[in-house]
Amino acid sequence: MRTKNPFEPRAVVSRRGGRVKKPLSLELIVSTALELLRREGSDAMSLRRVAAALDTGPASLYVYVDDVLELEALVLDRALAGVRVTAKPTSAWRRRLTALLESYFQVLFGTPGLARLAMRRIAAGPNALRMVEAMLGLLDEAGLDGPTAAWAVDLLTLYVTAIAAEQTERVGELDPLGPIAAVLRTVKATEHPRVHRLRDELVSGCGDQRFAWALDVLLTGLAQTPARKR
Amino acid sequence: MRTKNPFEPRAVVSRRGGRVKKPLSLELIVSTALELLRREGSDAMSLRRVAAALDTGPASLYVYVDDVLELEALVLDRALAGVRVTAKPTSAWRRRLTALLESYFQVLFGTPGLARLAMRRIAAGPNALRMVEAMLGLLDEAGLDGPTAAWAVDLLTLYVTAIAAEQTERVGELDPLGPIAAVLRTVKATEHPRVHRLRDELVSGCGDQRFAWALDVLLTGLAQTPARKR
DNA sequence: ACCTGAACACCGTTCAAGT
């Protein structure tokens, strides 16, 4: 598979068009995987494709990574480096928290497959911690007690992740609203009167509108929730 | 692969231990797939495994189903038949809505892999419609306007699905709290003071407690949200 | 210690051929 010619040492010239082959490292593997995900979509991030991009066989990656699950978690955390956690401290907590979650949403929504990856892996790296720390600070400003804030972090991230995953799914479908819209059109008023009456409302609104509305509901609910005792 | 002996016609005796082979049908395929999911977990539901369980080759299923995505959607909707949408109409709407969502959660949580399936496929069959219809009715009782109720259905199901998927993931791990707990233990107070102080609260509570709390937050938030105009 | 080729046990999907 690789050239045996000693005059073309593999560290300098690779078979794949003369690209210089860097030595393997976890760092390189993770960034290559993320790059692949960004450029070619969620299906492109397999151990084999990453290995191929690094001009090696899949077995080589197992020196740095236990399995594909670990790689996915690392890729997710690395992508979270792009989340802006600090806004002008002049604005109100609610505005800043919204901005943070919007940034998180955009990061997930921006690279295909990342949101769904975030649904099945939980990032437990430095960037995830940075996000949680910032959110706890903002929820503290909001007047929430510690225990409530701790659970609120989970609720908020889980919801934003889920809606990003849902929105991602729908992108690129023929009917942007998916098969649901088709089904809703056939619902009979006699059988499901409410669904029939609200069939347009059920699928109305773009991602941004729904996101903003839902965040409002969540934050309002959190503000009204009684403190949890430790 | 199959016996050619005319004295053992395939409709009566199968190679797999004398089980009678029923004729293929969408109905049979979907129920076999769900059964496989229930008995052997999420990895067991592949086109090939379903075909093998039906004593045929994978290609045969394509007569009834376009692709594996369609099969997944059908399996999900069939599983939703188990959701109880009606509670005693004597109790308050909030209690009945909670009961409905708890039932939905249990259905997802009860069969391994179903919650994650629900995260990537949206059920658009009769059972999903039945659920939506019931939820719209209860939200109407709650005093919500139509457009708000329509979006609320999405918010509530999305959240419950997501939390079920998250809880499912953690079942069967060595450390039930996953790698997060391990990371949280190493967080330094100087670097992430709030995360450090709340490290126990961040992972506290079992699924049921978190579910009940979060539902409370959502319903409180919904009740406070101003009506959306159509 | 790091890297590799080859193999193993799987996938979903297609297609020509059978009935």
Next chain:
DNA sequence: ACCTGAACACCGTTCAAGT
């Protein structure tokens, strides 16, 4: 119309062998 075997182009992971 329904079903099938075989093939195609993939997966993740393991393992013995190389350096």
